[in-house]
Amino acid sequence: MDLTPVELLIFVLAIAAGAFLSRVLPFVLFRGDKPLPSGILYLGGALPPAMMALLVVDGFKSVSLLQYPYALPEMLSAGVVIALHLYKKNALLSIFGGTAVYMIALRFIFV
Amino acid sequence: MDRTAETRTGASLWKESFYAAFPRTLPILPSLIALAVTYGVLMTASGFGWIWTVLMSAVAFCGTAQFAAIPLMLGGFAPVQGFILSFLINSRHLFYGIPLLDTFKKAGKLRPFMIFALNDEAFAISCSTEPDPRISRVHYHFWVTMLTYTGWVGGTMLGAAAGRLITGNVAGLDFAMTALFIVMFLEQIRKKEKIKFAGIGLCCSIVALLIVGSAAYMIPAMAIMVVCLLGGRGRKWI
Structure with a gap:
């Protein structure tokens, strides 16, 4: 956590560079009538759902199934997020609803 | 003028x-x-x-x-x-x-x-x-x-x-972050053809996490993900 300001700046610029590359690549690669390589286009469609799966897994990486509370607060809250989103399809409601349940669960249910 | x-x-x-x-x-x-x-x-x-x-x-x-x-x-x-x-x-x-x-x-x-x-x-x-x-x-x-x-x-x-x-x-x-990613994940798999990609991503991430451990699994996960996605290109296995 204790990054120096220079390290933080490099970090921020690295995130920005990754985002910028994804934006500028079509304009650099697409010259004249040569179409964008089909492999790149394929990955552009396939990676976002796959990356989202990685980010979900990342959210649970430090949760232990073997120790109390056996990932129950996380499972409960994730269930709330999914249920809210399937019924209401309102992203903000799903996010805040699930987070509220999680914070309450940590304080009052699984103490 | x-x-x-x-x-x-x-x-x-x-x-x-x-x-x-x-x-x-x-x-x-x-x-x-x-x-x-x-x-x-x-x-x-x-x-x-x-x-x-x-x-x-x-x-x-x-x-x-x-x-x-x-x-x-x-x-x-x-x-x-x-x-x-x-x-x-x-x-x-x-x-x-x-x-x-x-x-x-x-x-x-x-x-x-x-x-x-x-x-x-x-x-x-x-x-x-x-x-x-x-x-x-x-x-x-x-x-x-x-x-x-x-x-x-x-x-x-x-x-x-x-x-x-x-x-x-x-x-x-x-947890708001995890919740956000769950929502984005659900949004992604609303299109049927994306479910396969999400499944590949999920398997690769879990396998990498179990093998490498939580400290440094992300790059290996992304690497095998790209390989698996390219390898599965055009195939209908689900």
């Missing part, structure tokens, strides 16, 4: 395209700003100063990847990992450039900013609506982009300011 006429045309070009772009962009601004506020709160609650929080939104301007970078930045100095993570999460942008190539060709001085700040909302609004033919498409797209950019950076500032006021026990607030 000529010069005055030219200036007036230039000014009305900006003005008219703004009046066309604003009502189209307005409906998506509340949720965009709310998400930016959430980002500002989470960053400051994670211990990052408001300057860094706002700087990130201003130079990276990429919602999901910014959220994903928070745990990474808390884990230590890993800019290469951050770069790869950000590029792969943002890879959907690769699609956006193509339909916009023509519009952007005429954008001149505005082009660098329009490429730098290309985003989901601007793409969707710009490609799904046909503004009045008398209005410049370039300026129309510029204003949509500028409004979303301002909303995102402004919302981040608000959130960062609010985050400094929160001094109580915020344990569990970071």
Whole structure:
């Protein structure tokens, strides 16, 4: 956590560079009538759902199934997020609803 | 005389395209700003100063990847990992450039900013609506982009300011990030053909996590993900 300001700046610029590359690549690669390589286009469609799966897994990486509370607060809250989103399809409601349940669960249910 | 006429045309070009772009962009601004506020709160609650929080939104301007970078930045100095993570999460942008190539060709001085700040909302609004033919498409797209950019950076500032006021026990607030990713995941798999990709991503991530451990599994996970996705290209196995 204790990054120096220079390290933080490099970090921020690295995130920005990754985002910028994804934006500028079509304009650099697409010259004249040569179409964008089909492999790149394929990955552009396939990676976002796959990356989202990685980010979900990342959210649970430090949760232990073997120790109390056996990932129950996380499972409960994730269930709330999914249920809210399937019924209401309102992203903000799903996010805040699930987070509220999680914070309450940590304080009052699984103490 | 000529010069005055030219200036007036230039000014009305900006003005008219703004009046066309604003009502189209307005409906998506509340949720965009709310998400930016959430980002500002989470960053400051994670211990990052408001300057860094706002700087990130201003130079990276990429919602999901910014959220994903928070745990990474808390884990230590890993800019290469951050770069790869950000590029792969943002890879959907690769699609956006193509339909916009023509519009952007005429954008001149505005082009660098329009490429730098290309985003989901601007793409969707710009490609799904046909503004009045008398209005410049370039300026129309510029204003949509500028409004979303301002909303995102402004919302981040608000959130960062609010985050400094929160001094109580915020344990569990970071679940908002996981919740956001679950929502994005659900949104992704609404298209049937994407379920296969999501499944590959899920398996690769879990396998990498179990083998490498939580400290350094992300790059291996992304690497085997790309290999598996390319290997499974065109195959119907699910």
